[in-house]
Amino acid sequence: MSFDVQEFRSHFPILDQQIYPKKDLVYFDNAATTQKPCCVLDAVERYMMKVNGNIHRGTHKMAAEATVAYEAVRDQVTKILNASCREEVVFTKGTTESINLVSYSLGEIWINEGDEILVSELEHHANIVPWQMLCQRKGAVLKVIPFNEKGELKLDVFENLLSDKTKIVAVNHASNVLGTINPIEYIIGKAHEYGAYVLIDGAQGVGHCEVDVQKLDCDFYVFSGHKYYGPTGTGALYGKKEILERMPPFMTGGEMIETVTFKETTFNVLPYKFEPGTPNYTDVIGLGAALNFVDSYGKSNLVAWELELFQYAMVKLKNIEGIRFFGTSDNKVGIISFAIDGVHHFDLGTLLDQLGFAVRTGRLCADPIMDHFDVQGVTRASLAPYNTKEEVDRFYEALLRIQQMFV
Numbered sequence: 001m002s003f004d005v006q007e008f009r010s011h012f013p014i015l016d017q018q019i020y021p022k023k024d025l026v027y028f029d030n031a032a033t034t035q036k037p038c039c040v041l042d043a044v045e046r047y048m049m050k051v052n053g054n055i056h057r058g059t060h061k062m063a064a065e066a067t068v069a070y071e072a073v074r075d076q077v078t079k080i081l082n083a084s085c086r087e088e089v090v091f092t093k094g095t096t097e098s099i100n101l102v103s104y105s106l107g108e109i110w111i112n113e114g115d116e117i118l119v120s121e122l123e124h125h126a127n128i129v130p131w132q133m134l135c136q137r138k139g140a141v142l143k144v145i146p147f148n149e150k151g152e153l154k155l156d157v158f159e160n161l162l163s164d165k166t167k168i169v170a171v172n173h174a175s176n177v178l179g180t181i182n183p184i185e186y187i188i189g190k191a192h193e194y195g196a197y198v199l200i201d202g203a204q205g206v207g208h209c210e211v212d213v214q215k216l217d218c219d220f221y222v223f224s225g226h227k228y229y230g231p232t233g234t235g236a237l238y239g240k241k242e243i244l245e246r247m248p249p250f251m252t253g254g255e256m257i258e259t260v261t262f263k264e265t266t267f268n269v270l271p272y273k274f275e276p277g278t279p280n281y282t283d284v285i286g287l288g289a290a291l292n293f294v295d296s297y298g299k300s301n302l303v304a305w306e307l308e309l310f311q312y313a314m315v316k317l318k319n320i321e322g323i324r325f326f327g328t329s330d331n332k333v334g335i336i337s338f339a340i341d342g343v344h345h346f347d348l349g350t351l352l353d354q355l356g357f358a359v360r361t362g363r364l365c366a367d368p369i370m371d372h373f374d375v376q377g378v379t380r381a382s383l384a385p386y387n388t389k390e391e392v393d394r395f396y397e398a399l400l401r402i403q404q405m406f407v
């Protein structure tokens with residue numbers, strides 16, 4: 001099937017606007033959050049206007065309908081990740097909450113003094129700080145898998161770091177700064193040889209790579225709905241059932257219980273044990289619409305167009321004198337982090353904004369990567385399948401124009 005980018009784009013009216021007088025918006029900040037197609041906005045609005053009722057508890061029709069819709073999204077997430085059953089899918093606010101859930105709950109039963117947790121130098125702060133704090137609480141040790149000049153993990157060092165002390169390995173599927181797609185299947189296999197559990201931060205993976213948690217054999221896979229055309233405040237934690245069963249609850253309250261007396265509380269079954277209080281069912285229903293939307297195009301078609309656009313952009317941008325790219329692996333998602341000699345990234349971001357381009361600048365929630373390259377920050381253009389080659393051309397022209405201002 002040939003991909004019609006204009007047709008795909010037409011579902012995102014937000015893209016069709018002038019952000020300043022006479023400046024057409026070019027949205028290249030998709031790694032921060034993607035835009036939402038009309039069907040997602042409609043699904044959320046319809047539920048708010050017609051159906052709203054608190055799920056899992058009401059006897060009335062609206063509550064029942066909302067419950068069915070919310071649980072149907074769990075089935076969709078089960079399917080897109082190829083989890084073996086719906087009990088393995090817990091809804092959360094997003095990647096950050098999912099990682100915190102695992103680090104607290106698994107950490108409680110699985111980490112002891114002297115144990116080791118491996119993260120990589122490529123991680124977002126969300127996949128560093130929760131593990132660091134767990135280590136501090138338990139007297140465990142955080143170890144780091146470094147990356148090479150291309151932004152790829154040094155697998156030989158990783159293998160040397162593994163030992164019987166290694167209890168958890170937490171790495172991302174794809175880096176939000178360098179775009180590197182990590183060899184997670186290999187990492188998971190090696191970590192399992194030492195009996196460690198593996199958590200994959202799929203925030204930048206789920207929308208851009210094939211995900212099959214059974215084939216990968218990862219123990220946890222987490223992602224955020226808002227980076228996958230869904231609403232903010234949605235996300236999921238996949239965990240192997242037998243591990244989730246053993247993990248104690250993270251947050252407590254209504255819905256996650258079976259019985260409560262002043263003496264004792266017993267907990268609900270999976271996945272509800274990890275979903276206390278009123279879930280964000282409205283937005284989860286919006287996420288369901290987003291997943292259907294992606295399905296209707298075929299994720300692989302969207303990924304193929306993004307890759308074509310990314311390669312087109314790289315060929316073009318390499319022509320800019322004095323441009324430096326961060327992350328040059330051959331296996332990347334459509335993330336381009338760069339610097340231009342003599343232009344501070346904040347100036348670049350501000351001037352790009354004035355010309356209509358939305359990009360991200362700064363440290364991108366990844367201080368260790370900035371320290372590795374010894375830079376204060378970078379500029380990041382991150383692509384999505386609704387972006388076009390014309391937008392890339394305009395971006396190239398804009399960078400040349402800005403560069404001229406600094407000579």
Ligand code: PMP
Pocket residue numbers: 031032093094095096097124126127172174175176201203204224365
């Ligand atoms: N990990 C990675 C790789 C990310 O890119 C992000 C978001 N930038 C996060 C974790 C955190 O995601 P969220 O803020 O949606 O919880």
